[in-house]
Amino acid sequence: MTRSNRALWIAGLVLALLVAGVGSWYASSSPDGLEWSAxxxxxxxxxxxxxxxNSPLAxxxxxxxxxxxxxGAAGVIGVVAxxxxxxxxxxVLRGRRPAETRE
Structure with missing residues (x-):
């Protein structure tokens, strides 16, 4: 993995954790569409x-x-999971390629 790819993956992970952990603070407390229509x-x-x-993340x-x-904690746990x-x-599924075929 190149340095720029690694930085992109880390930035994506940090962004996902921020959205899950902090962005969820601003989510609407109103019922969702299914509850509203019911x-x-x-x-x-x-x-x-x-x-x-009654599960821990219900x-x-x-x-x-x-x-x-x-x-926020539930969101971060969800992202990590x-x-x-x-x-x-x-x-597991990608398989191992010989070293000479890797880029």
Whole structure:
């Protein structure tokens, strides 16, 4: 990996973490489109909690707390988890090429 590519990847990672950790502080607390349409159509009262409603990252919050810090931490954990899974899959599935064919 060249120096400029490495810098680009690091900048992308920092940007993703900033958006997840800080940008989420400014997210709307209004219901999403599905919840809004259910309320407008009159069937929102039939909704039930999912089996994962008590999980640590439910409702994009950490441990059920509703605070900016909790939401930001949940976002950062999500970014790290997605990048970990994607990086791991890439590492496993890309295969090893002989050294002379690498660029």
């Amino acid at each position: 309320e407008e159509s009159g069937f929102a009262h039939t909704a039930e909690d999912s089996a994962t409603a 409702d994009y919050q950490l441990g059920g707390e509703e605070s900016r810090l909790s939401g 997605v990048l970990g899974v994607a990086g791991g899959l890439t590492w």
